[in-house]
Amino acid sequence: MRYGHFDDDTREYVISRPDTPLPWINYLGMEDYYGIVSNTAGGYSFFRDARLRRITRYRYNSVPPDTGGRYVYLRDDATGEYWSPSWQPTQAALDSYECRHGLSYTIIASVRGGIQAETLYFVPLGETLEVWRVRLTNLGSERRRLSLFSAVEFCLWDAQDDATNFQRNLSTGEVEVEAGVIYHTTEYRERRDHFAYFACSEEPAGFDTQREAFLGPYRGWDRPMAVERGSSGNSIAHGWAPIGSHHVRVELAPGEERDVVFVLGYAENAADAKFDPPGSATVNKRGVRPVVARWLDPAAVEEGMAALRARWDELLGTLSAETPDEHTDRMVNVWNAYQCLVTFNLSRSASLYESGIGRGMGFRDSNQDLLGFVHMVPGAARQRILDLAATQLESGGAYHQYQPLTRRGNDAVGSGFNDDPLWLVLGVAAYLKETGDLAILDEPVPYDNVAASAEPLLDHLRRSVRYTLDRLGPHGLPLIGRADWNDCLNLNCFSETPGESFQTTENRGGGAAESVFIAGQFVLAAKELAAILERLGSGDEAAACRARAADMDAAIARHGWDGDWFRRAYDYFGRPVGSARNDEGQIFIEPQGMCVMAGVGLGDGRARRALASVRARLLSPHGVVLQQPAYSRYRLELGEISSYPPGYKENAGIFCHTNPWITIAEAITGDGDAAFDCYRRTNPSAREDIAEVHRCEPYVYAQMIAGPDAATHGEAKNSWLTGAAAWSFVAITQWILGIRPEHQGLRVDPVLPAAWGDVAVTRRFRGATYRIRVRKAVGGTGRVTDLVVNGARIEGTVIPPAPAGTMVEVEAAVRT
Ligand code: BGC
Ligand code: NOJ
Numbered sequence: 001m002r003y004g005h006f007d008d009d010t011r012e013y014v015i016s017r018p019d020t021p022l023p024w025i026n027y028l029g030m031e032d033y034y035g036i037v038s039n040t041a042g043g044y045s046f047f048r049d050a051r052l053r054r055i056t057r058y059r060y061n062s063v064p065p066d067t068g069g070r071y072v073y074l075r076d077d078a079t080g081e082y083w084s085p086s087w088q089p090t091q092a093a094l095d096s097y098e099c100r101h102g103l104s105y106t107i108i109a110s111v112r113g114g115i116q117a118e119t120l121y122f123v124p125l126g127e128t129l130e131v132w133r134v135r136l137t138n139l140g141s142e143r144r145r146l147s148l149f150s151a152v153e154f155c156l157w158d159a160q161d162d163a164t165n166f167q168r169n170l171s172t173g174e175v176e177v178e179a180g181v182i183y184h185t186t187e188y189r190e191r192r193d194h195f196a197y198f199a200c201s202e203e204p205a206g207f208d209t210q211r212e213a214f215l216g217p218y219r220g221w222d223r224p225m226a227v228e229r230g231s232s233g234n235s236i237a238h239g240w241a242p243i244g245s246h247h248v249r250v251e252l253a254p255g256e257e258r259d260v261v262f263v264l265g266y267a268e269n270a271a272d273a274k275f276d277p278p279g280s281a282t283v284n285k286r287g288v289r290p291v292v293a294r295w296l297d298p299a300a301v302e303e304g305m306a307a308l309r310a311r312w313d314e315l316l317g318t319l320s321a322e323t324p325d326e327h328t329d330r331m332v333n334v335w336n337a338y339q340c341l342v343t344f345n346l347s348r349s350a351s352l353y354e355s356g357i358g359r360g361m362g363f364r365d366s367n368q369d370l371l372g373f374v375h376m377v378p379g380a381a382r383q384r385i386l387d388l389a390a391t392q393l394e395s396g397g398a399y400h401q402y403q404p405l406t407r408r409g410n411d412a413v414g415s416g417f418n419d420d421p422l423w424l425v426l427g428v429a430a431y432l433k434e435t436g437d438l439a440i441l442d443e444p445v446p447y448d449n450v451a452a453s454a455e456p457l458l459d460h461l462r463r464s465v466r467y468t469l470d471r472l473g474p475h476g477l478p479l480i481g482r483a484d485w486n487d488c489l490n491l492n493c494f495s496e497t498p499g500e501s502f503q504t505t506e507n508r509g510g511g512a513a514e515s516v517f518i519a520g521q522f523v524l525a526a527k528e529l530a531a532i533l534e535r536l537g538s539g540d541e542a543a544a545c546r547a548r549a550a551d552m553d554a555a556i557a558r559h560g561w562d563g564d565w566f567r568r569a570y571d572y573f574g575r576p577v578g579s580a581r582n583d584e585g586q587i588f589i590e591p592q593g594m595c596v597m598a599g600v601g602l603g604d605g606r607a608r609r610a611l612a613s614v615r616a617r618l619l620s621p622h623g624v625v626l627q628q629p630a631y632s633r634y635r636l637e638l639g640e641i642s643s644y645p646p647g648y649k650e651n652a653g654i655f656c657h658t659n660p661w662i663t664i665a666e667a668i669t670g671d672g673d674a675a676f677d678c679y680r681r682t683n684p685s686a687r688e689d690i691a692e693v694h695r696c697e698p699y700v701y702a703q704m705i706a707g708p709d710a711a712t713h714g715e716a717k718n719s720w721l722t723g724a725a726a727w728s729f730v731a732i733t734q735w736i737l738g739i740r741p742e743h744q745g746l747r748v749d750p751v752l753p754a755a756w757g758d759v760a761v762t763r764r765f766r767g768a769t770y771r772i773r774v775r776k777a778v779g780g781t782g783r784v785t786d787l788v789v790n791g792a793r794i795e796g797t798v799i800p801p802a803p804a805g806t807m808v809e810v811e812a813a814v815r816t
Helices: 166-172 211-215 225-229 288-295 298-316 326-346 363-372 378-389 420-435 438-442 457-469 516-535 539-560 589-597 606-617 639-643 659-668 672-682 685-694 724-736
Strands: 004-007 012-015 025-028 033-038 045-047 054-056 071-076 096-102 105-112 115-122 129-138 144-157 175-178 181-184 194-200 206-210 242-252 257-268 319-322 399-402 409-415 444-447 450-456 702-705 716-719 739-742 745-748 759-765 768-776 784-789 792-794 807-814
Touching (some): 004 685, 025 105, 033 129, 045 257, 054 257, 071 115, 071 129, 115 298, 129 288, 144 194, 144 225, 144 257, 175 206, 181 242, 194 242, 194 288, 206 211, 211 225, 211 242, 242 257, 257 288, 257 298, 319 326, 326 378, 326 685, 326 724, 363 378, 363 399, 363 420, 363 724, 378 420, 378 438, 420 438, 420 739, 438 457, 450 457, 457 516, 457 539, 516 539, 516 589, 539 589, 589 659, 606 659, 659 672, 659 724, 672 685, 672 724, 724 739, 739 759, 745 768
Antiparallel strands (some): 004 012, 012 096, 025 033, 033 045, 045 054, 071 144, 096 105, 105 115, 115 129, 129 257, 144 242, 175 181, 181 194, 206 242, 319 759, 444 450, 702 716, 739 745, 759 768, 784 807
């Protein structure tokens, strides 16, 4: 069953009923100002940091779901009838409804009683504000007198404090209202130098800034007293809950259309220019007045949208594909790329499942998010690498996360995840292959943000690799520390206290738990570092690096191979995890993907055998399961993984992040059918027809789909902010379509499913544009045999970089 459809031409997902199984959201903003917006206008906004600079309030997990947002109400002043054109929060019936989620904008349109209302929400480029353009049309034959009310609830900046510290917060709320503009100024009187504003293009008939005055006692957003009454209270908030609401009267002749623009924004003043006049307690508004005036002008709104569209044309123009599969095309060309930008910007901080409070920018996560983003905005990726590396510790280890506002690492979600540092090597390698910018390796970067400790970025990579080598266990495999990629495989934790965090509780000392996953990751990272060192002409060090990779490869062969697949780990007591010897958790997905991606077992059949085991034991109709059998009870020695009911999350859920590793591994072994089959199972577009089972948005990946052990097998959770975005993009574009940046140039090495015929890809790479046509007969399963570049045949499959600005025509033939 579907709740909408893809409009591929406009690059929008069109939702045709408001009661989707879960709120289906979109993101506004791509620079400093961000918003989450659901298909019924729910959500919230923040400046840079969803915890520390929350602009509007949202109540997670509330009932009904998804209340709190960017609301407008319409009221027929002749009858007193009122409704929400976005359906929520009044839920009054609509004659028609449509939500179009586009690239960094959303349009919600509906008709009720002959009045059409279409609201466009977006954040103009270069601004720290959002525009809501409400376009009202009288479709009927009578003149109509309407009231339009806007409504947002302000958050008192620190979202954590806002949701907990009521004894203070109910007394601190402050606003100013000047010329119809509502300013939210809580705590501005003291240490804050920032405020929010909410303006309207029409002269309002009234306003409200105190929540209870607008809603009325004991009422919710579904039936505000002011709307029911048809007039605002002109309330000024003193403490309690500041809101922003305008009341605009609109008269519409038959057929008449009218735009009303609202602007909600964030502004900062210099510390010595906070007040106007100086010495007063009045916010200095000189900076924001012209900004507000500009964006209330409907012509500016049109220009702003045009600029946003042009930006997306440019970003998506970096890579586009035409294949025989529509699900592949729309994910590659639009939605997967879009999600990569969102995960790059927000890491795991703010979605409808990430509260914006708990997790900032993950070290491991952001390094992986780079992989799907670097081709679109290499400059931002460069900066991200430098920011991440600056949170690395002198030991080579890393803070597990950092706060986006301060860019400082923190231990709030734990530390000592021993895979973390190696992701930096992989992120930097991807950046270098895309850009060729070796100069980044010379950039001085501090450890833990201590300026005096700065060393060239290259030394950070050396320390990352050294970190693993300094922490090898009894089998010569890397110690796991707190956990590895799998945050829930906590082999040293032994937590018996309810509610204790598996990520921060002190580990039991003396353990020697090891990770085969990190071993594979080390092989991959050490080879990548070696390739970088070779580029720099440091042949000896590169050889040493490769030798360490070979040692690790040998350790995996000795202790990491179980007979039919790669083992997962050794526990605190030195017993294997992910082995046929275990009663549960016999085989895990992660080491199969990672070891094969690192080239382990490629020469001796282990890679193919491991992947055959994955297909036989882990494959479900909805994707590859994380491990089997699921853990049926809590196991003290394994940690959080066994805390989840079977089939959910890390306990045998389908973790979409790991599926593309299998896709890539299958492609590396040359099996295009198996690779594509794996890719297709989690492709959100390909799951659109089972939206009632999948339940999350059909246009983006979710972190997890419930596995076969769960009662709700096939149901997705935690959509949007997941490493599945970047890795799926890499899997399909670089390994199945096979267009892969390398240090020496652009590789063209597709591994396609037999059923496919020709494929075309356009790819910008280091400033040149490559138009690549792959000629393949349906039924063929082979690799490229002839590569013709601008009419001349070349050896191998790597095209040397062409001069920036040029067009390169590439013909690749797959003959068998
Ligand atoms: C989740 C993981 C997450 C971790 C860290 C766990 O409860 O299952 O997916 O990465 O918490 O916040
Ligand atoms: C979510 C985390 O963001 C990611 O870093 C981790 O690898 C997965 N969970 C698996 O535990």
